[in-house]
Amino acid sequence: MVALGGPSSLVDQRKLRAAEKKLADKRAARGVFDPDAIPEWNPNVKPAIMVNQAKISGGAESKSKDIKLENFDIQFAGKKILTNANLSMNFGRRYGMVGKNGIGKSTLLRAIAHQELRVPSHIRVLHVEQEIAGDDTTAIVSVLQADEERESLLAEEKKLNQGLQKASTTPEDAAKMDARLKEVYLKLEEIEADKAESKASAILNGLGFSPEQQKAATRTFSGGWRMRLALARALFCRPDLLLADEVTNYLDFPAVVWLERYFQNWHATLLVVSHDRSFLDAVSTDILHLHNGQLDYYRGNFTNFVGTKTERRRNQIREYEAQLQYRQHLQAFIDRWRYNAKRAAQAQSKIKILEKLPPLEEPPKDDMEGIVGDGQEGSVYFRFPDPEKLSPPILQMTDVTFGYDSSRTILKDISFDLQMDSKIAVVGPNGAGKSTLIGLLTGKLGPLRGISHRHGRLRFALFSQHHVDQLELGASSVQFLSGRFPGQQEEDYRRILGRFGLTGTTALQPIGTLSGGQKSRVVFAWMAMSNPHVLILDEPTNHLDMDSIDALAAACRAFTGGIAIVSHDERFLDAVCNEVWVCDNQTLTRFEGKVGDGDGVVRQYKKSLKIEEV
Template identity: 75%
Template sequence: MSSKGPTKSTVDQDKLNKAEAKLAKKKAAKGQYDPDAIPEWNPDVKPQIIVNQQKLSSESKSKDIKIENFDISYAGRKILLNATLTMSSGKRYGLVGKNGAGKSTLLRAIAHKELLIPSHIRVLHVEQEIHGDGTPALLSVLQADVERESLLEEERELSAAINKPGLSAEESSLISSRLKSVYAKLEEIESDKAESKAAAILNGLGFSPDQQKAATKTFSGGWRMRLALARALFCRPDLLLADEVTNFLDFPAVVWLENYFQNWNATLLVVSHDRSFLDAVATDVIHLTSCILEPYRGNFSSFVSTRAERVKNQLREYEAQVQYRKHLQDFIDRWRYNAKRAAQAQSKIKILEKLPPLEPPPKDEMEGLGEEGSVYFRFNEAEKLSPPILQMDNVTFGYNSSRTILKGISFDLRMDSKIAIVGPNGAGKSTMIYLLTNQTQPTSGRCHRHGRLRIALFSQHHVDQLELGASSVQFLQKKFPGFTEEEYRRILGRYGLTGTTALQPIGTLSGGQKSRVVFAWMSMQNPHVLILDEPTNHLDMDSIDALASALRAFNGGVAVVSHDERFLDAVCNEVWVCQGGTLSRFEGKEGVQDGIVRQYKKSLGVDV
């Protein structure tokens, strides 16, 4: 990159941005969407979702869902046009599509009843963490079953009423009759087994017996998300909407949830970019693309192969149509002024005029679905350092004498290391990262870092590192001044932030796009070692593949904390397990088809 200063522009950028925003506002009012418009960011304003009014397709008590001919717009942008959503009761659907396609918007439209679902179908949306208060975690899950809670409350009121003095025989009989009915209903829903079921669900999601008794306000955001998922699984709604629920789960919990969903007999609509999870869970796939919903049978791998074949067929059909039209046009051009062939040429002209407009298949048909080569990431080549570059020798860390998090840790990260750090939540993986990046000092033992070592960190809470009101270009300008705007945009383009996206306020970007800004920032640090804490959480499948490829090609050291088995197997050749306050290397078997992370996952043997 050049070291000269930024190129000055004679254009008043403030006036230009205001004019563009005004034009975009006018177009939005007319129902038009300008894909090149730069949106404004206001954290206090919630976008409106506009959905056409629909009539329910049936008044029966069927749990099947079919909504036809509906549109959804989000912040002036068309998400779905004349779409149809069909889901059969008991099937598990994976909703896939590129970042920003509108998957979460669709789930919210269903959950908020903006798309009309029959009233007898209970819908539950796992999207946001629950509000923390003094309620114990186990009781919080039990309270999620509104029907059971209502019956128990009625049972208490009836039991108190029947013991009141002065009741007439008729009143006593009516109360007794209703009480029997309540007891029968409680027995029907197996109310007596509810606590053990709730405890089993919490245990599967990683809550220890002590944690199940702890107040919800004592849990972090990630654990509250788990609690929200536990409440949903306990309630067993007719339709469960799950948006990236594996983001906050460790390997044992992901395996447990896969097994749990495989026995789920209600309808499930799940958004996930974890392909192994979708392969294990989904019976069908719905692809949100080009403002429509395309249904496919089978799991994600089946969908990818079917979709790829369909795209090839579309391309072959397009090419055949191009050749056919070229043949007609060649005949017309050759013979239209020949007296003997003029009539035939006129006939060909009429045929050509009647043909429908020919549009090529969109180039990004497979974008966001892991089609190789559609997105490309690249980290700068790392300067060579002589070993050792990053070592821990018998390190112990604790916040006080009574609470030791890690003990006796010995660890060596080299320039050629590609390490996966795995283990249950709360085992000390984040503490390991703090120690490696010098954010925390060990209680005892030694952490050695090479004097010239540069480490770039992708934090699980990377959004906190960004300035949401600034554009991606402005953010990089502030961190690394002295380059032209074109150079900053070229770096961002390396991570898929092209066109006006690089000029939008970061607050208007999707979660995956914000992650890409951080990767660009990390690259500009010219690091020797990359440390990444859950880097795939918000990325679409394209970007996950691109990141894996970039990390494999990077000539520096890499340490990754992630629950994404496929991603880790694509990048890492070592697995270190953080559990019980210790760190140990997992020794996989050579000569087997499974990658080392897959082997570790299988070794867990988690059951429902």
């Protein structure tokens, strides 16, 4: 049929559309630019979470605090996260959730917290995700207000006392008020309301809040400290189910150690997402593995999970190879004897056996990539180019004192020497001066007194804890690098980005649409292109999955320049560093670990910490 008013077409439009789609798929696979495949970046638009849940857990009738959610689906931004999934958590257990970056771990937590995935209404759920809003409320009062039951009882106590003092109150009403007041006092005694302030103060202290900070208004704190405050409120009010998503990203090393020990005595249910293996080992009683749209359960901590998962895959491979060998043996017998008159009957019997066997499927690709990061073939690979050698000293400070004004000294009489072969971990509580030390090392800050020497040809590259500030969110990764290092071909920038795991169209989409881990990789690519003599890394493992953390550790070990790292990740630090410098009480001192006692120097430092119990 020919359309009226237009020329005749001999092209089958259905086949044409199919061919165009096939070509677009091939381009995407090769990483060829396809403008329709690049999402637009809009910081004000967040995709909706779509949940299909058959029914709520039966625990709603029994008032049990165990959680059992069955046969539910979750989609986010059109992507399937879970299909026909089941989530079961026993009250009092501590679950660590693991999975590759972008697999949907945070989406699952948000679905539970926002009641899109419904749990029984009698179970109190609290999600540590967003920083609290700042106002004139002090930090400790903000924590105390998190316990709504205590706040309600105190408000009722105040109202009853005011009513008893009124002259207009009748004897009958006074008797009722007095009886109710006794009940309120009894309830306050049961929840130990008189100890609430000391408990809140101890939690804040463990998370790094000094006595002065505890009395400061919440509006005076930065975003990272407000996240700590949100965590303190959650720990104080003890919900039935605490959802904690990468909470260690906002903590310094001593605070992470404190939180590990605090969670070990957590008597409610905990579901924590983390890429810090030592933290998961210390905290978890169970592991939930999110992969391929399903949840798998493992008893024990992360190390037990890795052992069980590895052994399970080893058995699958053994079974597959045994089955393959058996089938090959049958086929070889058939091929040899099926046309031999004497053996034809036996060959026919083997053919029937072979036909009855179920289809043989090769074990799926190991889904541990992105979780275990054992350096196997196919895992992420990072590399920083080796710099030319510089004669020492290259970066040295002697008796340096620094303060932003004469009345407030941050670092006093510190000495520090970083050489081309240095691999140094800088640890200590937040606010002790680690960021100031980085500023002095990079030359952004100058000392009030003392000598700060940098080699004239020294190049350094800084990974900032707030690395997003180093990026142009509206530009693509290729555009960002070409703006910093002009004059090269697009293929050169994409090859460098590919070295850090940004391949295909990912390198061409706006940086604002990338995940936190992908943004970190853009910064690593920029650092590599600057060809530095010294890497200064401030919390580089935040947002990286475990495979990427191990790839970064391997790249740092292979790098022949100097490295100084500020991090809370014990395993990462021990994998890279052979020195620990402690920044605390205005000083910078080297921790003297014992060589050859079986632990890395960072683990030795961790064991030496004296942590106050709550």
